[in-house]
Amino acid sequence: MSSIDNTDILIIGGGPAGLKAALSAADQGARATLVERDPHLGGQLIKQTHMFFGSKEQYASERGFKIAETLSLAVTNHPNIRVLSNTTALGYYEDKAIALEVDKRFFVVKPEALILAAGAQENTLMFPNCDLPGIYGAGAVQTLMNVHGVVPGERVAMVGAGNIGVIVSYQLLQAGIKVPAIIEAMPHIGAYHVHASKVRRMGVPIYTSHTVLAAHGRDCLEKITFAEIDHNRQTVSGSEKELEVDVLCIAVGLTPLTEILFQAGCKMVYITEFGGHVALRNETLETSIKNVFVAGDAGGIEEASSAMVEGSIAGLTAAANLGHGLDSYAVKLSEAQKELANLRRGPTGEKTRSGLQRLSLAGEVAS
Amino acid sequence: MTLEKNGIPTPAQLAVIKPSKERLAKGPVVLVECFQKIPCDPCYSACKRGGFLPFEDINDLPQMDYDKCNGCGICIGACPGLAIFVIDETYSEQEALLTIPWEFLPVPDEGSTVQGLNRSGEPVAPVKVVKVRPSAKKNGAMIISLAVPKELADDIRSIRVKD
Ligand code: SF4
Ligand code: SF4
Numbered sequence: 001m002s003s004i005d006n007t008d009i010l011i012i013g014g015g016p017a018g019l020k021a022a023l024s025a026a027d028q029g030a031r032a033t034l035v036e037r038d039p040h041l042g043g044q045l046i047k048q049t050h051m052f053f054g055s056k057e058q059y060a061s062e063r064g065f066k067i068a069e070t071l072s073l074a075v076t077n078h079p080n081i082r083v084l085s086n087t088t089a090l091g092y093y094e095d096k097a098i099a100l101e102v103d104k105r106f107f108v109v110k111p112e113a114l115i116l117a118a119g120a121q122e123n124t125l126m127f128p129n130c131d132l133p134g135i136y137g138a139g140a141v142q143t144l145m146n147v148h149g150v151v152p153g154e155r156v157a158m159v160g161a162g163n164i165g166v167i168v169s170y171q172l173l174q175a176g177i178k179v180p181a182i183i184e185a186m187p188h189i190g191a192y193h194v195h196a197s198k199v200r201r202m203g204v205p206i207y208t209s210h211t212v213l214a215a216h217g218r219d220c221l222e223k224i225t226f227a228e229i230d231h232n233r234q235t236v237s238g239s240e241k242e243l244e245v246d247v248l249c250i251a252v253g254l255t256p257l258t259e260i261l262f263q264a265g266c267k268m269v270y271i272t273e274f275g276g277h278v279a280l281r282n283e284t285l286e287t288s289i290k291n292v293f294v295a296g297d298a299g300g301i302e303e304a305s306s307a308m309v310e311g312s313i314a315g316l317t318a319a320a321n322l323g324h325g326l327d328s329y330a331v332k333l334s335e336a337q338k339e340l341a342n343l344r345r346g347p348t349g350e351k352t353r354s355g356l357q358r359l360s361l362a363g364e365v366a367s
Numbered sequence: 368m369t370l371e372k373n374g375i376p377t378p379a380q381l382a383v384i385k386p387s388k389e390r391l392a393k394g395p396v397v398l399v400e401c402f403q404k405i406p407c408d409p410c411y412s413a414c415k416r417g418g419f420l421p422f423e424d425i426n427d428l429p430q431m432d433y434d435k436c437n438g439c440g441i442c443i444g445a446c447p448g449l450a451i452f453v454i455d456e457t458y459s460e461q462e463a464l465l466t467i468p469w470e471f472l473p474v475p476d477e478g479s480t481v482q483g484l485n486r487s488g489e490p491v492a493p494v495k496v497v498k499v500r501p502s503a504k505k506n507g508a509m510i511i512s513l514a515v516p517k518e519l520a521d522d523i524r525s526i527r528v529k530d
Contacts, residue, residue: 051447051506053407055425060409061445061504174471188371193403194448196374201525203488208372305406346404346426 007033007082009318010098010111012089012260015043016304017296018117019071020311024332025115025318026080028325032315033109034075035100036085041075042068043119045304047142049174050167053192054305057339064304065146089118092263113291113318116261117311120254120275120297125159128214134221138168138251151175153247157224158182160251161206163303166191168251169199181243182206183226185233192348213240215248224248254301264292269362273355274300280363283337284317285310293318300359302352309340375486376400381521386433395438395455395464399429400524401448413445413504443468443510444502454520463520464497469509474499475528483515483523490527492519 009025011018014036022034040046048064059067075081090099090106098114100107122137124130136144136152138160144150156177158169161184169179182199187209189196196206209228213235216223228239255276262268266279267288279287279294286293293314296307313336320329344352370376386396397418399410404426411419411429418436419429438453449468458464475481475496483494495514502508515523 051508053405053447055406055408056412060407061413061447061506063506066506176472189374192405192448193370193374194401194405194446194450197370197376197400197486198449200374201484201486201488203484206372206374303406342425343406345424346406348403348405348426 007031007109007111008322008324009033009113009115009315010035010109011115011117011315012098013043013117013119013296013298014038014041014072014075014083014085015117015119015296015307016045016067016071017119017298017307017311017314018043018115019075020308021115021117021293021295021315021318022075022081023071023078024312024315025324026078026315028316028319028328029080030319030322030324031080031082033082033084033111035087035089036083037088039086041072041083041085044139044142045071047139047146048167048304049146049171052305053303054343058305058308058343089260092260098260112322113293114264115293115295115311115314115318116258116298117295117307117314118257118260118298120256120301122250123253123255125212125250125252127212129217130215132215132217132221133219134217134246135215135248135250138164138249141168141247141249142171145171145175151177152249153245154178155180155245156247156249157226157243157245158249158251159212160184160190160253161186161196161208162190162251162253163192163195165249165251166195166199168249169204170195170202172249173199173202173204179204180245181226183210183212184208185211185229187231211235212248221246221248254297256298256300258294258298261287261292261294261298264289266292266294269359271300271355271358271362273351273358278359280359284333285314286317286321291318291321300352300355303343306340306343306352309336309343312336313340370402376402384431386431390433391454391456394457395453395466396433397431397436397438397442398452398454399431399450400452401429401446401450404428405448407447409445409447410442410451413442415441418442438466440466440510441503444504444506444508449508452524456517456520458514461517462514463517464512465494465515465520465523466510466512467524467526468502469511469526470507471528473528474509475511475526481513482527483513483519484525484527485522486524488525491522492516494523494526
């Protein structure tokens with residue numbers, strides 16, 4: 001096992017949060033190493049063909065993959081940043097050592113500071129025959145279509161009318177695939193309504209208060225049964241419908257990826273609004289362990305725009321903790337925190353605000 | 368049924384964003400079908416004429432000054448929600464010119480006839496493609512102007528180029 005030690009800050013995850021964390025830390029003069037499991041930087045951004053929301057600061061009206069290109073280029077060209085792609089962070093060991101694996105070779109890094117920006121994993125859904133070929137997570141469908149250029153099937157039913165379910169439905173339509181239904185268990189659409197309207201006017205019906213009862217097929221998916229549910233989540237009898245589809249795409253939420261933080265011994269707490277266990281942290285995203293930070297979906301499921309701003313906050317602060325960029329730190333931090341508060345201020349930020357409130361209560365109990 | 372249940376704005380919501388009869392009679396003007404407070408404001412940054420009033424909070428709904436808007440359509444391609452349209456009721460005796468964003472292939476040819484769809488994606492009438500241009504944002508979106516029957520100008524919001 002060899003070791004790499006010429007780094008101040010190790011950033012795990014090359015998605016929107018990790019890219020911004022690396023850039024903002026490196027701009028302050030810190031040396032950063034960015035670890036990404038995939039061959040490309042950009043994380044989920046590279047699969048996003050739709051225009052982004054937010055404001056100019058978060059690249060609004062640009063398409064996700066373009067934002068990935070812009071940020072990756074800046075990171076790759078930055079003299080203070082080293083990128084380790086195709087590299088997996090395996091674990092956090094004693095002495096604050098982090099083990100990395102690339103091509104079956106193992107390395108140990110001992111950074112002064114760590115920023116975990118590993119993102120999230122998709123949730124699944126249980127129903128009879130839910131393991132039939134043809135049933136995919138939304139992330140897999142996006143990877144097939146938008147990374148490899150392969151259509152997943154001909155007729156796709158989508159489960160989940162949150163932003164991911166509705167956006168992936170739109171991308172399927174753009175690829176020339178039929179989407180005969182979006183099925184959502186909640187009584188209302190979770191996605192931004194403008195997204196919902198844009199798939200609706202392409203003829204996609206959205207069934208709120210509905211759930212998938214079963215999948216059918218001999219060797220692969222041929223048909224699904226779905227039905228209306230009441231407010232106790234009981235099937236409304238007589239509302240069962242059958243739909244012939246060769247793909248069922250599941251977009252029922254994400255869970256933060258936090259193993260490294262558990263291993264590091266960060267104080268963790270379960271926050272429903274954030275999609276699972278997350279690390280307690282202060283307003284600069286530093287966890288209960290000094291110089292260990294979390295940013296983006298790994299700290300609670302939210303939008304890419306806020307993940308980018310969180311990345312900046314963690315990067316700036318990690319750099320400042322190590323003595324870099326102290327002159328400009330206070331100003332840059334307060335700008336970023338203001339930006340983040342703005343993004344979360346409206347009704348769609350309600351869930352995040354309530355999650356943050358529970359997090360801070362949990363923090364008071366813990367301290 | 369409501370927008371949050373089926374994705375279709377209600378007549379009451381649409382009435383609120385409709386410019387006055389007098390303004391509509393003066394020529395092309397913007398229609399902003401954005402009814403939910405979300406953290407988003409590129410429409411405001413895109414318009415250089417003051418058609419959108421400044422956002423106090425990025426979550427505000429767009430507020431319009433229809434007298435400043437000349438219907439240029441630049442904001443259409445900047446809206447990630449594809450929620451902005453331009454209507455010109457003075458186009459001809461029988462027809463209005465409706466301008467919509469379009470992110471699908473094929474891109475229809477100018478002069479061709481395509482199927483006009485309503486907000487549920489149902490076909491309502493054949494419409495003529497008058498003009499096709501790329502979005503001023505150069506983000507790949509196309510901006511398409513359609514000659515639509517006047518009485519259907521409030522219904523048609525999309526097209527089907529081929530079956
Ligand atoms: S159509 Fe042109 S003038 Fe009118 S609001 Fe949009 S950008 Fe401004
Ligand atoms: S850009 Fe579009 S979605 Fe965003 S606030 Fe303006 S009208 Fe609404």
